[in-house]
Amino acid sequence: MSTASLDRAELKPGFGTQIGGVDLAAAGDAQLADIVAEFHRTGALVLRWQSLTPEQFVRFGKAFGPLEGHTLQDFTLPDHPEIYILSNRVEDGRPVGAHNDGIGWHTDLNYTAEPAMCTMLYAIAVPPEGSDTLLADQCAAFAALPAQRQAELARLKQIHSFEYLANMRSEGRKAIPPEVLRANPDVVHPLVRTHPADGRKALWVSSLTPGFVGWSTAESEPVIDALIAFVTQERFVYRHKWQVGDVLVWDNRCTLHTGTLFDDTRYIREMHRMWVKGDRPY
Numbered sequence: 001m002s003t004a005s006l007d008r009a010e011l012k013p014g015f016g017t018q019i020g021g022v023d024l025a026a027a028g029d030a031q032l033a034d035i036v037a038e039f040h041r042t043g044a045l046v047l048r049w050q051s052l053t054p055e056q057f058v059r060f061g062k063a064f065g066p067l068e069g070h071t072l073q074d075f076t077l078p079d080h081p082e083i084y085i086l087s088n089r090v091e092d093g094r095p096v097g098a099h100n101d102g103i104g105w106h107t108d109l110n111y112t113a114e115p116a117m118c119t120m121l122y123a124i125a126v127p128p129e130g131s132d133t134l135l136a137d138q139c140a141a142f143a144a145l146p147a148q149r150q151a152e153l154a155r156l157k158q159i160h161s162f163e164y165l166a167n168m169r170s171e172g173r174k175a176i177p178p179e180v181l182r183a184n185p186d187v188v189h190p191l192v193r194t195h196p197a198d199g200r201k202a203l204w205v206s207s208l209t210p211g212f213v214g215w216s217t218a219e220s221e222p223v224i225d226a227l228i229a230f231v232t233q234e235r236f237v238y239r240h241k242w243q244v245g246d247v248l249v250w251d252n253r254c255t256l257h258t259g260t261l262f263d264d265t266r267y268i269r270e271m272h273r274m275w276v277k278g279d280r281p282y
């Protein structure tokens with residue numbers, strides 16, 4: 001596979017690619033394979049001016065690998081359960097999508113044994129201000145550390161916990177059903193993660209955690225807070241300002257991401273989200 005044929009521009013030096021001149025609705029298999037190869041190499045993709053039916057978006061997603069189901073089924077698209085709706089729109093008194101999910105630095109499905117490899121969002125309605133998506137390049141963050149600190153961190157493992165996430169989100173929301181909690185027990189992942197495509201290392205830290213294996217929560221918390229502050233410095237972050245028709249794809253194996261708030265009393269934000277299955281981190 002070659003990515004040389006694509007019209008490419010870096011999102012940030014050494015991170016991410018904006019790809020121009022591609023209509024994903026009409027892209028052939030070879031072109032999609034080139035786009036996927038670029039994703040594995042650089043950690044994030046932006047493709048603008050797209051117009052995709054759910055079928056076309058699903059086809060794009062499947063070019064990356066098998067699609068992942070969603071932990072909660074409340075806002076999946078009828079007929080296309082691989083697509084989850086993010087929206088603050090209310091139709092006939094009922095919300096059509098999840099609203100204000102994903103605020104705060106995290107990676108998707110980190111609390112599972114095989115977290116989602118990548119997340120893709122397709123923008124259907126976008127506020128004129130706010131609602132940016134921020135991606136933090138965790139390979140760059142790891143590379144910026146002194147070798148001795150890299151070695152210390154590489155020895156640590158972290159407990160990742162859906163229950164922490166559920167408790168954090170429970171305020172003012174529907175409680176998470178007990179069977180969902182039971183289906184998502186805590187898992188342990190390495191703090192420094194190896195990218196299967198080329199072996200590059202990423203610092204892969206979660207704030208939704210009881211702590212490091214062998215450490216108390218009280219001992220872990222200040223270290224984790226300091227790491228999150230370090231890895232999300234502006235020098236490691238790409239800020240995506242949305243336009244309708246944007247497709248943004250990021251690699252959960254080497255990034256943290258967060259949404260940002262917007263004035264939801266004035267504006268509608270609506271996105272289609274898909275996840276592609278991942279492997280066990282190592």
Ligand SMILES: [Fe+2]
Binds near residue numbers: 102106107108
């Ligand atoms: Fe997320």
